[in-house]
Amino acid sequence: MHKLYAFSFLSMLLFYGTRAIAQSTSFERDPEHNTTATYEEVVNFYQQLDEQYKEAKLFTYGKTDVGKPLQVMVLSKDGDFDAKSIKQKGKSVILFNNGIHPGEPEGIDASMMLVRDMLKEGRVPDRVVLCFILVYNIDGMLNRGQSRVNQNGPRAYGFRGNRQNFDLNRDFIKSDSRNSKVFQTIFNAWDPDVFMDNHSSNGADYQYIMTLIDTQRDKLNPILAEYMLKNYTQELYKRMEKEDYKLIPYVSFQGETPESGIVAYLENPRYSTGYAALHNTIAYMPETHMWKPYEQRVQSTYSLMQHLIAITTEQGADLLKTRAAAKKAVQEQESFPLAWEVDTTKYSNIPFYGYEAAHEESEVSGLDRMYYDRSKPYTREIKLYDRYKPTITVQKPRAYVIPQAYEKVISLLALNGVHLDTLARDTVIEAEMYYIKDFSTGSMPYEGHYIHSKVQLESKRQQVPFYAGDVIVTTDQESNRYIVETLEPQAVDSYFNWNFFDAVLGQKEYFSSYIFEDEAARLLKEIPKLAEEFQKEKERDPKFKANGRAQLDWIYKRSPYYEKTHMRYPIARCLP
Numbered sequence: 001m002h003k004l005y006a007f008s009f010l011s012m013l014l015f016y017g018t019r020a021i022a023q024s025t026s027f028e029r030d031p032e033h034n035t036t037a038t039y040e041e042v043v044n045f046y047q048q049l050d051e052q053y054k055e056a057k058l059f060t061y062g063k064t065d066v067g068k069p070l071q072v073m074v075l076s077k078d079g080d081f082d083a084k085s086i087k088q089k090g091k092s093v094i095l096f097n098n099g100i101h102p103g104e105p106e107g108i109d110a111s112m113m114l115v116r117d118m119l120k121e122g123r124v125p126d127r128v129v130l131c132f133i134l135v136y137n138i139d140g141m142l143n144r145g146q147s148r149v150n151q152n153g154p155r156a157y158g159f160r161g162n163r164q165n166f167d168l169n170r171d172f173i174k175s176d177s178r179n180s181k182v183f184q185t186i187f188n189a190w191d192p193d194v195f196m197d198n199h200s201s202n203g204a205d206y207q208y209i210m211t212l213i214d215t216q217r218d219k220l221n222p223i224l225a226e227y228m229l230k231n232y233t234q235e236l237y238k239r240m241e242k243e244d245y246k247l248i249p250y251v252s253f254q255g256e257t258p259e260s261g262i263v264a265y266l267e268n269p270r271y272s273t274g275y276a277a278l279h280n281t282i283a284y285m286p287e288t289h290m291w292k293p294y295e296q297r298v299q300s301t302y303s304l305m306q307h308l309i310a311i312t313t314e315q316g317a318d319l320l321k322t323r324a325a326a327k328k329a330v331q332e333q334e335s336f337p338l339a340w341e342v343d344t345t346k347y348s349n350i351p352f353y354g355y356e357a358a359h360e361e362s363e364v365s366g367l368d369r370m371y372y373d374r375s376k377p378y379t380r381e382i383k384l385y386d387r388y389k390p391t392i393t394v395q396k397p398r399a400y401v402i403p404q405a406y407e408k409v410i411s412l413l414a415l416n417g418v419h420l421d422t423l424a425r426d427t428v429i430e431a432e433m434y435y436i437k438d439f440s441t442g443s444m445p446y447e448g449h450y451i452h453s454k455v456q457l458e459s460k461r462q463q464v465p466f467y468a469g470d471v472i473v474t475t476d477q478e479s480n481r482y483i484v485e486t487l488e489p490q491a492v493d494s495y496f497n498w499n500f501f502d503a504v505l506g507q508k509e510y511f512s513s514y515i516f517e518d519e520a521a522r523l524l525k526e527i528p529k530l531a532e533e534f535q536k537e538k539e540r541d542p543k544f545k546a547n548g549r550a551q552l553d554w555i556y557k558r559s560p561y562y563e564k565t566h567m568r569y570p571i572a573r574c575l576p
Contacts, residue, residue: 023048023116027109027154033295036105036154037112039141042134045112046073053119057081062182065163066139070182073115075130083190092128092312092319095192096305097183097272099135100169100199102158103148106288107198108135110301125313131190136179139163150202153294169197170447172275173486174498175412187279188417193319194232194282194312197272198301201287204251204258205372207353209292210300211250212236213265213285215277218388219340221481224326228282231318232311236284239307245300246353249384250287256370257357262350263342264386269485269493278482279416280326282319284308327478336484337390338491346387353379392490396480397573400487401429402471406570409495410471413486418479421472426465431572433462434489436496436505452497455490462564464572489569496569507566511556513549520555530558 023045026035037045050058050073059072059081074081086093098107111132118124135141141158148157162168162177171180187195201211214233217225237247254260267274273283286304288297312319356376362369402410404422414420438456473483489496524531537554538545544554556562 025109025112027298028113033298034153034155034293036109036157036294038144039135039138042108042112043071046071046115046134049073049116049119054079055124056115056119061186062178064138064179064182065177066142068138070136070138070179070186071134072186073132073134075115075118075124075132077124077126086129087191090127090317090320092194092315093131093190093192094128094194094196094309094312095131095133095187095190097133097136097195097197099133099137099141099158100197100272101160101167102135102137102141102143103151103160104198104200104288104290105141105154105157106200106294106297106301110198110298110305114302114305125309127316128309128312130309131186131192133183133186136183137162137168139179148202148290151200151290152292164448166447169272170270172272173269173493173495174447174449174500175408176448181415184412184415187276188415191279192276192281193323194284194308195273195276196284196286196305196308198305199285199287200290200297201250202290204253205291205355205374206248206251206258206289207355207377208246208248208251209288209296210240210245210247210304211287211289212247212304213250213267213273213287215273215283216264216266216340216386216388218343218390219266219337220277221280221326221330223329224280224282224322227318227322231315232282232284232308235311236304236307239310240300240304243303245303248350248352249386250285254385258352258354259357259380259382261347261383261385262352264384264388266340266342266388274493278485279479280323280330280481282323330480331476331478333396333480335393335395336481336488338392338394338485338488338494339390340388341391342385343387343389344385347383347385349381350384351379352382353377394484394488394490396475396484397432398576399475399574400473400483401431401466401572401574402473402487403466403570404469404471406500409486409500412495413471413473413483416479416482418473418483419477421474423466423468423470423472426467428463428465429572429574430461430463431574432459433464433572434459434569436489436567436569449499452499453492455494455496457489457569466572487571501570504565504568504570507563509561509563511552511561513552516552516556519559520552523555523559530555533558 026037026041027033046058049056055075055077057074061070063069080086096111098111115132139162143159144156147159164177166177168179171177175181217229240247249262250265251258252263252265254263269275269278273285276283288300355372355374356378357370358373359368359370435458437458439452440454441450441452485491486495488494544550
């Protein structure tokens with residue numbers, strides 16, 4: 001059997017021996033290393049470090065949905081904890097997020113030990129500032145028990161949903177939770193150059209302890225994408241393999257088993273790493289395999305974070321220069337992709353360390369069931385489909401104009417560093433306005449929304465009134481990605497798709513057939529072109545010809561009486 005995660009006796013001594021100090025974690029105190037810290041233990045642990053070391057400072061931000069504040073432990077070698085000052089000094093910033101899914105607590109325990117060890121051993125880097133979100137989903141962490149039926153430890157852990165029962169890793173654009181808004185405050189205050197969000201995954205069984213989602217490079221700015229691949233992703237793979245932690249892209253496959261080929265995960269902006277990409281931040285989401293022993297999952301997370309810190313330290317000014325170049329390119333970028341699909345013509349062959357899949361009769365149903373046979377490990381070459389191509393692109397306007405009535409939209413833009421101007425007086429603007437011609441909506445709620453997709457638009461040039469206090473968003477900003485991918489309705493995670501503008505989809509005025517009959521007849525007599533199109537529609541569609549109400553509605557929607565705002569997306573696009 002290929003040795004993927006065996007730890008030598010010496011390695012075990014080093015891992016735990018150097019940690020045998022007064023301040024230990026519940027994970028370390030448990031002889032089986034199958035316990036994760038409680039929320040109270042986590043907070044107390046970091047408070048002690050804050051009091052003990054000048055290189056550490058515990059920041060408290062706004063309240064989450066459960067009423068407790070988000071906290072961030074920051075490590076800064078010179079004791080400077082001012083984000084703006086740190087940037088001016090040319091230091092890099094890494095932000096680690098833990099406990100977005102509290103049932104996946106590896107990052108919580110690994111971060112506690114890593115922070116303590118770096119402080120104790122004097123390993124806080126000179127040119128990199130480290131920010132650790134203690135627990136993001138405090139709400140779920142307090143709901144402690146056992147809810148992940150397929151998970152191999154720890155003994156007890158938190159719940160995936162937050163106080164409103166949201167999955168917070170779907171909430172980064174819609175921001176229905178306080179947690180999300182506070183996270184965005186933290187993210188935009190520190191403007192991390194690198195971001196890591198620690199997770200566990202389920203699904204297929206294989207030999208790997210950890211899989212890795214890196215920001216999908218075909219939707220990241222090309223300057224940053226190539227730099228990330230060569231200097232970060234490939235280095236993480238190499239360094240982790242030296243510790244017997246082979247990495248593999250997140251195992252999402254086409255068929256029944258991984259042998260059918262892995263398709264790289266496309267993390268849209270609703271997810272943490274997709275959100276980070278909108279800000280030109282290198283981002284990773286490690287997913288330890290939930291059926292591996294908890295001890296190994298924590299150890300591998302600890303190692304990955306160490307390597308990420310080491311690489312960032314080594315990259316130094318190159319990281320900052322590359323990210324600055326990417327931001328400038330986005331500021332000047334004219335065309336933006338809004339949706340992507342996997343490019344099946346492009347793939348690579350990679351080794352995969354798995355277990356043979358087999359079938360047997362189910363003891364429950366008596367039907368055929370599939371299982372993985374751990375007594376039959378294999379190494380096999382499989383296809384990796386990790387390239388995506390855009391399916392929809394849009395030319396950015398010179399500016400967007402947003403009616404001030406849409407307060408949530410405006411506040412989220414401001415929260416994410418978007419510069420906003422306001423109209424000083426009432427005015428009429430000639431602009432491109434979208435009409436929603438077609439869309440699909442889910443039949444079941446998804447994270448509190450009936451999310452839209454497959455949006456089809458019609459553009460019209462119109463004279464539109466706007467009023468003093470309405471908001472102007474110019475598109476000459478480093479935050480252009482965030483602006484475009486939230487304000488363009490066809491973007492996967494646009495505000496429109498998350499139902500922020502559903503009121504415009506409802507018609508407000510109608511007609512009474514017995515009264516409108518005479519007016520419809522008058523319109524057909526006085527407008528020959530309307531009458532001609534009406535006759536063609538009746539000839540084209542037999543059902544329409546047989547439906548008097550539908551014919552009146554057709555005429556009404558082409559009459560001066562029909563409201564211009566029905567199905568009109570309310571945000572104007574000001575073209576050059």
